[in-house]
Amino acid sequence: MIIQKQKAFEEIMSALEGEEKVFIFGCADCATACKTGGEDELAQMKQKLEEQGKQVTGTYVLDTACLSGEVRKRGKELKEQLDASDSVLVLACGTAVQTIGDGLEVIAHPGVDSLFIGNVVRLGKYVEKCSACGKCILEETGGICPVTRCAKGLMNGPCGGYSPDGKCEVDPEQDCAWLLIYERLRERGKLGWMETVKDPKDYSTVSSPRTLVWEHKKEAEDK
Amino acid sequence: MSNFSEALQSGKFVVTGEIGPPKGTNVEQMFEEAEHLRGKVAAINVTDIQSSVMRVSSLAVCIKLREMGLEPVLQMVCRDRNRLALQSDLLGAAIWGIENVLCLTGDHVSLGDHKEAKGVFDLDSVTLLKAANTLASGKDMAGNDLDGTPSFFTGAVVSPASEPVEPQIIKMKAKVEAGAKFFQTQAVYDPQQMEDFMKKVSGFGVPVLAGIVLLKSAGMAKFMNSNVAGVQVPDALIEEMASVGKKERKKKSVEIAARLIKQMKDCCNGVHIMPLGWDSLVPKLLDQAGL
Ligand code: SF4
Ligand code: SF4
Numbered sequence: 001m002i003i004q005k006q007k008a009f010e011e012i013m014s015a016l017e018g019e020e021k022v023f024i025f026g027c028a029d030c031a032t033a034c035k036t037g038g039e040d041e042l043a044q045m046k047q048k049l050e051e052q053g054k055q056v057t058g059t060y061v062l063d064t065a066c067l068s069g070e071v072r073k074r075g076k077e078l079k080e081q082l083d084a085s086d087s088v089l090v091l092a093c094g095t096a097v098q099t100i101g102d103g104l105e106v107i108a109h110p111g112v113d114s115l116f117i118g119n120v121v122r123l124g125k126y127v128e129k130c131s132a133c134g135k136c137i138l139e140e141t142g143g144i145c146p147v148t149r150c151a152k153g154l155m156n157g158p159c160g161g162y163s164p165d166g167k168c169e170v171d172p173e174q175d176c177a178w179l180l181i182y183e184r185l186r187e188r189g190k191l192g193w194m195e196t197v198k199d200p201k202d203y204s205t206v207s208s209p210r211t212l213v214w215e216h217k218k219e220a221e222d223k
Numbered sequence: 224m225s226n227f228s229e230a231l232q233s234g235k236f237v238v239t240g241e242i243g244p245p246k247g248t249n250v251e252q253m254f255e256e257a258e259h260l261r262g263k264v265a266a267i268n269v270t271d272i273q274s275s276v277m278r279v280s281s282l283a284v285c286i287k288l289r290e291m292g293l294e295p296v297l298q299m300v301c302r303d304r305n306r307l308a309l310q311s312d313l314l315g316a317a318i319w320g321i322e323n324v325l326c327l328t329g330d331h332v333s334l335g336d337h338k339e340a341k342g343v344f345d346l347d348s349v350t351l352l353k354a355a356n357t358l359a360s361g362k363d364m365a366g367n368d369l370d371g372t373p374s375f376f377t378g379a380v381v382s383p384a385s386e387p388v389e390p391q392i393i394k395m396k397a398k399v400e401a402g403a404k405f406f407q408t409q410a411v412y413d414p415q416q417m418e419d420f421m422k423k424v425s426g427f428g429v430p431v432l433a434g435i436v437l438l439k440s441a442g443m444a445k446f447m448n449s450n451v452a453g454v455q456v457p458d459a460l461i462e463e464m465a466s467v468g469k470k471e472r473k474k475k476s477v478e479i480a481a482r483l484i485k486q487m488k489d490c491c492n493g494v495h496i497m498p499l500g501w502d503s504l505v506p507k508l509l510d511q512a513g514l
């Protein structure tokens with residue numbers, strides 16, 4: 001899930017400066033789970049904007065705002081309202097903003113800050129577990145990701161920065177990921193792996209922008 | 224071969240010192256501190272943007288030290304440079320005749336004075352050791368041939384007072400495999416702990432220099448206990464520091480450090496003294512420690 005936080009209302013207002021008519025999109029997936037762009041948040045945003053003298057031409061919570069097909073389909077259905085708007089405010093992740101902006105050829109304003117790919121511990125508490133590094137090593141590390149959960153993204157065991165209660169030097173609230181890995185590998189009798197020299201990470205797999213096209217699709221497209 | 228590596232190979236008890244570059248171009252005081260170490264230590268470490276607080280470059284200071292006829296240990300951390308820059312600086316060090324390199328991960332940027340900076344950590348201490356030794360074999364990390372091969376004497380750090388210590392020892396093994404030829408430890412204040420640690424790592428066959436940080440006051444000791452990972456100053460030493468007036472502190476500090484060195488002398492291969500600006504006390508300290 002893309003963990004996100006709504007931008008300050010003042011920032012949204014300043015982005016909408018000079019625009020009178022605004023349409024608001026939300027998303028039923030991540031934005032709803034993070035309470036940034038579900039039905040409730042869209043209704044609240046509509047009210048706040050109207051209080052500030054904006055005209056809200058409509059609101060719509062997309063099922064999944066990062067799907068180009070879905071966005072285009074809803075865009076057609078909502079054409080009239082969208083055409084009557086100066087711009088669109090997207091209360092969903094940055095991918096949604098661009099999927100909507102590019103797909104519907106509208107001015108799309110970001111209404112949230114996208115933070116990380118995360119796990120929803122419970123409503124209101126979100127933690128990062130994976131940063132989509134392109135080559136998963138969870139198999140070796142006992143299912144705990146050092147790329148993401150070690151503050152330095154170390155590949156070869158802990159730095160000297162952990163405290164006796166197992167916390168990281170960077171944030172005393174966070175567990176040292178490498179101590180967690182150490183404990184788990186010890187339990188599973190696999191500590192030998194930690195003694196070996198691991199290659200540095202291959203960052204060629206994370207050079208942006210990343211794309212993935214299935215091989216058979218590529219061939220079909222080429223034909 | 225560096226004098227430092229020869230000294231270690233000879234099996235003698237080896238002493239190294241340390242200086243920290245300043246923030247700004249006034250380097251006189253730092254080089255004065257280094258002068259106090261002349262003839263007393265086998266080599267002088269130069270810290271690399273220590274504690275993530277921006278300062279003069281370690282490499283530049285090492286070059287100066289060599290010009291002064293002092294032998295440097297170039298400290299290199301992985302926080303600020305990617306593998307291109309680290310290898311490039313290693314070659315740069317080599318053309319100035321700098322062979323001793325201490326490879327560290329480095330503190331996180333959030334601990335320093337440029338918290339908005341991007342922490343790099345493209346390599347880590349282990350892969351930096353390996354990179355330096357790969358260069359010394361005539362190739363770069365990508366496998367390309369070098370036109371002119373550097374030689375390095377690479378070392379690393381370990382924290383005997385970390386709890387738990389086992390992950391440190393496991394990583395130490397990886398560092399040896401990656402080419403660590405010596406270790407300098409984080410500050411240790413408990414000789415028994417050092418002895419126990421040395422028993423566990425003697426099998427690696429790599430010399431270990433125990434870290435000595437001069438205690439400046441009881442307050443500093445308490446600060447380190449709660450803020451510096453892997454450092455534990457026992458209460459007895461804190462009380463000992465607190466028992467003397469301000470004027471007597473330097474004397475007491477030297478007395479404690481000399482005692483620690485004597486107690487640890489038989490279990491390790493040398494000491495790495497980090498005077499934190501009190502370099503002028505090092506000759507007296509070594510005297511009292513009987514070195
Ligand atoms: S190693 Fe970590 S960041 Fe990479 S894919 Fe696996 S969980 Fe994600
Ligand atoms: S203390 Fe642990 S989690 Fe924090 S940077 Fe060091 S190894 Fe990574």
